[in-house]
Amino acid sequence: MPGSKRSTDTRLSALAENKAKPRKRIYIILGVVAAIVVYGLAVERTGVSLDEITSETRQASLVRIIRSLAHPDLVTYDNEESKTDVEYFVPCQSLEIPVAEGAMISVTPGCAEPGDQVTINGSGFEPRSEGRLEFVPDSEFSVTRQLGRYTADGEGNFSQIVEIPDRPSDNPQLIQAVISKRLGTWGNRVEVWTDSNENGVVDQGIIDADGFTITVAGVTIDIPAVALLDATREVVDFVTTGEPFIAIDGPAIGGGADPLEEDRDGTYVSAISGGAGAVEITISGEEGTDISAWRVAVYDGASGEVLDTAILGDQIELSPRVSETTHLTLEKIVDTVFLALVATTAGLMVALPLSFVAARNLMKDVSTTVIGLGLGLIAVPLGFWLGMEYVGLQRSVLGEPIVNVGILTALLVVGGLIVFYLGRLILFGAENRSTSTRFFRDVAMIIGLAAGLEGLAGLMTVVGTALREPFGGFGFIPGLFATLGEIGTVILPFVIGLLAIMVPMGLATRSAYWLVTNVSSRTRAAVGYLSMAISGAVVAALIGALINWLYEIENPTRTFWIPAAVGAVIGLYIANVGRRRGEVKIGLTIYYIARTIFNTLRSIEPLVMVIVFVVWVGFGEFAGSIALALHTAAALAKLYSEQVESIAEGPLEAVKATGATRLQSTMYAVVPQIVPPYIAFTMYRWDINVRMSTILGFAGGGGIGFLLQQNVQLGLYRAASVQMLAIAIVVASMDYASSRLRQRFT
C-alpha cells in the first residue's frame, strides 16, 4: 500500500531527525567554541593591539611617513635661506622683551627657564610663507636646535608655542626664524654652487702629479677602508688598510675590499690615513683626470659597514633638477625589468622541453620491456659519463682554456662540417641502417658537435671580449656574445654528456629489440634480470655517491656496497614485476619524478632561493636572476605541461594512426595546439617575474628592492616613495601589456 509506505518513511525520517538534532547542536556549539579558541590565539599571536594604533607617538610617525610618501623625492630644489633672529636669555636674567628688526619676531615671556613653553610671534613676513624656528645655543660649534615650524597668515603674522631646550647660558642666545625659499622654476632654472667641503672655495677634483687628496671629517676608525665610485656610482676601486672583507651595506655592498696597494693602473686609491675624527684619502691616476663628480665611501674595515660618503669636487648644479634618487631609481628599475627578462628567458628554455615530459597524456603509454629498461638505465649514466670525459679529453689535448683563435676556428670549421654532412645524412638519408652504421654515425656526430660547439663558444668569448673596447658605448653587444660564449664553454661538457646518452641508448634499444625477437624466452629473462640487477646497482651506487658527497661519510661499505646490493635487489624485483606484466610503465615513473621536482622547486619562494645564490655568486642582479629563473622553470614547466594535458586528443590519435613516431606526433599534433597558451603563459610569467624581482633586493638579489630596502631602513621615506612609485608604474604597465598580449593569443 503506497499510503502506509509513505507514513513509515515520514516516521523514520522524523525519528532520525530527533536523534540527529541534539548531536547536531553539540557539533555546532563545539564548532563555535573551537572557532573562538582559534581566533583568540590568532589575534594574540599576531599581536593585534589597539593601544599601539591609538598611541600618539605612533600616530605622529605614521603621519610623518605617509606625508613623506606623498612627497616623492623626484625633483631636487636648492633653497635660499634667510634668517630673522632675536636674542634670548635662558635662564632669565632681565625682563626686557627682545625685539628683532625688519621682519620681526618677538618672544613672550622675554626670558625662560629650560623646558618652559614660550610663544614666538612674528610679523612682517611674506603672507602664507612657511619656515622653521630654531634655537641657536651659545656654543663654539655651529649647531642649532629645531623648535618647530611656522606658517604665516594672510597678513604675514604668526604665533607659535614652542618649548625652550635645556641649554642654559650666561650669554644671550638666539632664537631665529629661518625662511626657506626654493630657487628657480622649471621654466627658469638657476645655477647653484654647492661647496661640498664648506671651505668657501670652488674645489675641482683634478688629479695632479701628487694625486688628489680629500679629507673626510667626522669619522674615527681603526681600520679605514675606501670604495672609490665614478660619476655613475660604479665601484672603481675598493681597498682596505686591514684584512680583505666584504661590504655589508652602502654603495659597494657585496663587493670585496682588497688590501691597499700602490702603483696600479687606472684611477685608484693610493693612500688612506686615519686620524682622530678624519680620514685622509689620496687618489692617484692619470694626471689631469677630472674626478669632481666621483665619490668616496669610507668603510669600517672591521665590520664592513659604511660610515660616510663624500663627493670629491664642488659641483655647480641647476635648480630645480631631477633628483639623484630619481636617476638611481630609473637605473635600478630598468635593471629590474631586465632581471625579470633574463630569468623568464632562462626559465623558459628549461621548461619548454621538460613540459612534454611532465604531461601525463604523452607519458602514460610510454613503456618498455624489462630488457629495454635494464639496458637503458645502464646506457644513460654511461653515455653521460663518456660524453663529459670526451670533452675533458678534447680540452686536455688542446690545452685549457683554448684562447688561440686559429685552433678555435679550426674546431668550428671541422666540427661544423661534420655536423652539417651527418645532419643531412640523418635528415634526408635512408632511415633504416645497420646497428653498426648508426653507432659510428652517432659517435661521429657527438665528436663533431663537441668540436664545433667548443670552437663556437670559444670564438664568441675571445672575439666578444676583444670587441668590447672598440665598440665603446655599445660594448654590451659584443659583451653579450662573450658572456654567452663563456656560458657555452662552462656547460659544454654537460650538454655533450646529455647528447652522448643517445649513442649507448641507441645500442641498448636495438639490442633489446634483437633480444626480444631472436632469443628464447629463457635467455631473454636471464638477460632481463641481469641487466636490471646491474642498472639497479649502478643507480643506487650513484645515489650513494651523492649522499657521500653531501655528508662526507667516506665509508665504501655504507656508501657503495650496501646501496649497490640494495639497488640490485630492487632491480631484480622490478624485473620480476615487469616480466609478469609484459611491460614497464617507464613513462609514468618519469612523469611523477618530474612533477615532484617541479612542485618542490615551485614551493620555495625565489626570495628564499636568493639567500642561497647570494652565497654562491654574491649580492646583486645575477643572484636574483638565477633564483628567479629556477622558480620560473618549475612554474612554467607545470603550467605548460597542464596545457599539453588539456589538448584535444583526437588529432594526436589521428596522427599516431598514420604511423607517426612519438616525435612526429608531438610536433604535428601537440605543438600547434599549445603555441598560443605557451605564449600567453610566458607573458604572464614575465609579468609575475617583474613583480617578484622588485622585492628580490630585500634578500640581496639586486634590482630596485635593494634601494627600497635601504631607504626604508635609513628612514628616507621620500626616496622610498620614488621607488614605490616606479614599481607601481612598471608593474601596472606590465600587467596591462601582458593582459593585452594574452588576449591576442588566446
Add this chain to the structure above:
Amino acid sequence: MLRVEHLTKVYDNGTVALEDVSFEVPDGQFLAVIGLSGSGKSTLLRCINRLVEPTDGKIFWNDEDITAAGQEDLRRIRRRIGMVFQHFNLVSRSKVVTNVMAGRLGYTNPSLALINRFSADDLDRALKALTRVGLDEKADSRADELSGGQQQRVGIARALMQDPDVILADEPVASLDPVLAHSIMQHLESINKEDRTTILCSLHFLDLVHRYSDRAIALFEGRLVFDGPPSEIDDARFKEIYGHEAERVG
C-alpha cells in the same frame, strides 16, 4: 586479407568492450560495422591499428600478426591503414595542407619533424589528394575555417596520403547532416571501387549500410551477432542487433 581471431578487449576499469570476435575481410570489400552505441564498434576498429591494445586474440594482415608487431613494425603496418574519424580529428590551428601531409608521416624520416619540413614530393601528393576530394582551393586555409563536411573530406585526403590498403572509418558521417553524409560516403565508395581499398566503416543508419556496403557485421555488447549481406537484415535480425525495444527508422 584482414583476419580477426578471437579478439577480446577488456578495459582497465573492467568493461568488456569486445568478446571473442572473429571474422575475415577479403581485399577490396566495403564492410559495414553496425550496432548500438557502446557495442564495441570503435574499439574493434581501433584494435586493428592498435590505437587500442587488444587484451586477447590475434589480428592478421596478409598473414602478418599485427598484435605481435614491435614499435618499428607497427609504424610500418599503420602507415598502410588509413583512418577517418567521427569528429574529423584535424589539427584545427594548422593549415589544411599540413593536416593532409601529416598522413605521410609514416613514410618520412622522423628526424625531419625536428625542422618541421616535408618534401616537395609530399606537398605535391597532398595537393593531388585535396583535388580528389574537391578541396584544392582550401589548401592554405586553417582547418577550423572549414565546414564539417569539408573537414571530413580533409580527413579522407589525409587517409589517402597513406596509400592505404585499408581504411578504417569510425562513424564518418555521424556528426554530419544527411545530405553531406551521402557526399562523404560517395568519396569512400569511389576510393573502394577505384583503388580497390578495403574499407571497414561503422555506421548508424541502415539505409547507408544498404546503399554502400558489400557486407555487414553487427556487434551487440561486444559480441558478433550478425555477419552477412546487408539485405539479410530483416526485422527479426534487426531486433537481435538493436535490442527488442528498438524501432526501425530508415
